[in-house]
């Protein structure tokens with residue numbers, strides 16, 4: 001009798017015949033993981049209870065995926081459920097202690113939280129956007145001395161846990177090329193550490209194989225991006241080495257690229273892996289010979305129902321050329337769980353939507369259709385929804401379109417900066433190195449409770465307004481006591497800096513439960529931009545005017561910019577983003593005109609997501625920067641020369657888009673800089689940036705209060721690079737996620753540091 005090995009059996013069968021997904025939201029259908037994390041950090045639950053809650057959440061998701069039709073026996077279900085961040089999971093798995101903590105990183109959860117959140121004098125790892133998404137990962141810190149080992153078994157443990165629950169899943173790990181491409185090192189190009197890192201993947205692979213794993217998913221999205229300091233060939237070589245190390249351990253490797261067009265980037269790796277998962281929504285199918293493709297025909301990042309007919313046709317074309325399985329274009333991490341939870345959305349809009357669970361069902365339906373069992377009803381429903389959406393009222397609004405079509409030629413152009421600066425100096429009379437904050441003050445439990453009660457109808461409009469006005473008053477008084485120069489109203493009326501605008505614009509809808517992880521325990525609830533955008537009436541003016549009535553200092557108006565509104569919403573996919581951005585810009589221009597009419601002298605238009613939407617591919621960047629900068633200028637172009645326009649940027653390395661920042665033509669730009677030790681100052685100085693700039697002097701993502709010396713040092717770096725008349729002093733970002741104690745302590749130090757720096761500048 002001949003026996004065939006498991007490996008040969010697998011090789012003969014089609015892979016994932018029931019379809020697969022590349023990842024699933026991890027925060028929990030009711031944000032169970034968020035609650036567990038925060039309860040544990042507060043000390044309400046201990047480590048054992050935290051682990052139990054995290055595990056229960058993972059198992060509930062596995063159960064759900066089975067119910068939705070993914071197979072539990074053939075590695076179709078990805079096993080990836082980080083506590084905080086999947087890049088941090090790789091950092092811990094491979095024992096990567098930042099050089100500053102070498103030998104001193106505590107074991108277990110304590111080490112994990114130290115890297116994620118910092119503690120006392122230990123700053124956390126820097127945080128930045130994962131590719132072109134609004135998810136933030138923790139940037140690994142490496143140097144030439146960094147070593148790697150298989151140091152933590154979490155990836156294996158979760159595979160075993162799933163197995164006990166009856167799921168033979170597919171463990172997921174960030175690949176070595178992506179890990180290194182997204183790392184930071186002071187004295188070496190991280191990719192040069194690959195030879196040391198790859199063997200640790202081999203050791204992980206052996207442990208997984210010993211635990212019974214058959215497949216592993218290696219996430220290498222870096223392969224489709226362009227980087228300044230790493231060549232594509234280097235990334236490919238390292239990804240190959242990683243795959244080979246895992247294969248040598250006896251595992252089959254699914255190389256997941258996703259996130260854009262893989263054609264031309266992955267063909268050379270086809271022989272090194274057992275299957276390739278690629279994004280077919282945004283790209284073409286690479287020629288991979290006999291290596292199976294997991295065809296990402298269901299969009300992993302938007303919320304629209306898939307055109308199942310079109311997707312099936314695409315799948316059949318690919319199937320004619322080689323083996324194929326149905327998949328999503330990326331992990332579903334970036335979409336909410338379930339449309340069915342949205343009972344307050346207009347039913348018509350709801351019928352056009354697919355969140356993670358609906359997308360899993362689409363994958364399952366397509367996989368069945370591909371193997372001959374077509375679910376007529378599912379296909380007919382999808383067809384009807386797609387057609388209904390195209391023809392629905394509001395999707396196209398004639399007056400919005402006419403206004404955009406007849407913009408005057410100077411719509412995006414203000415007076416010269418010299419003239420503006422002179423008029424603004426006269427109007428504002430600010431001291432050198434003026435101090436300010438970025439807009440929001442802590443959103444206290446009281447504010448959140450009042451908002452929830454108002455939403456439930458337990459608190460009427462006037463009661464709610466009273467609570468908010470009391471908060472504005474308190475924030476203005478506090479800022480006066482602290483001695484800040486340009487004040488803010490604190491944004492207590494805003495649940496979220498994008499959703500609040502979406503709620504006041506036509507063409508948008510807000511969800512109730514559509515949470516998407518932003519970082520760690522934080523999630524946002526992106527609104528859905530489904531139609532043409534316009535603004536019926538002013539909605540920020542009353543708050544700013546009220547705040548201004550309480551003080552003789554100048555209060556900034558506070559708006560969210562067009563690119564950020566798009567980036568943090570789920571946007572329509574039926575017209576170019578540039579057009580949608582200009583519609584939003586016009587609505588904002590209307591609001592700025594109303595603010596000016598109410599006497600507001602400074603208006604800040606936040607664009608923290610400017611860098612985030614930057615295309616991963618170099619060739620697509622100029623067009624993006626052109627329309628995104630153009631939309632900002634359309635929003636602000638009508639402001640009088642004496643009105644000072646501020647903008648605020650955060651979250652990412654902006655060094656690569658300094659030209660665009662300049663192109664925004666804002667009078668003052670505040671920018672995140674503390675975690676990266678003012679790196680951006682150098683880039684701006686080199687560029688000869690000639691308008692106001694406020695590099696953040698402390699990081700607001702952690703509760704840490706900055707030290708006096710630390711602030712002095714950062715300010716010294718800033719004054720060295722930025723002319724005195726242009727420098728502003730502010731935190732990195734808004735304060736809404738912070739508590740009042742740490743905020744007061746930090747801002748007291750900020751103002752004191754600015755005064756010391758002012759003296760040094762004036763005296764020196």
Ligand code: MET
Pocket residue numbers: 438439440491497558606608648650733734735736
């Ligand atoms: C993520 S950028 C935040 C800017 C906003 N004005 C705030 O202070 O919260």
Ligand SMILES: [Zn+2]
Pocket residue numbers: 438608648649650651732733734
């Ligand atoms: Zn910010």
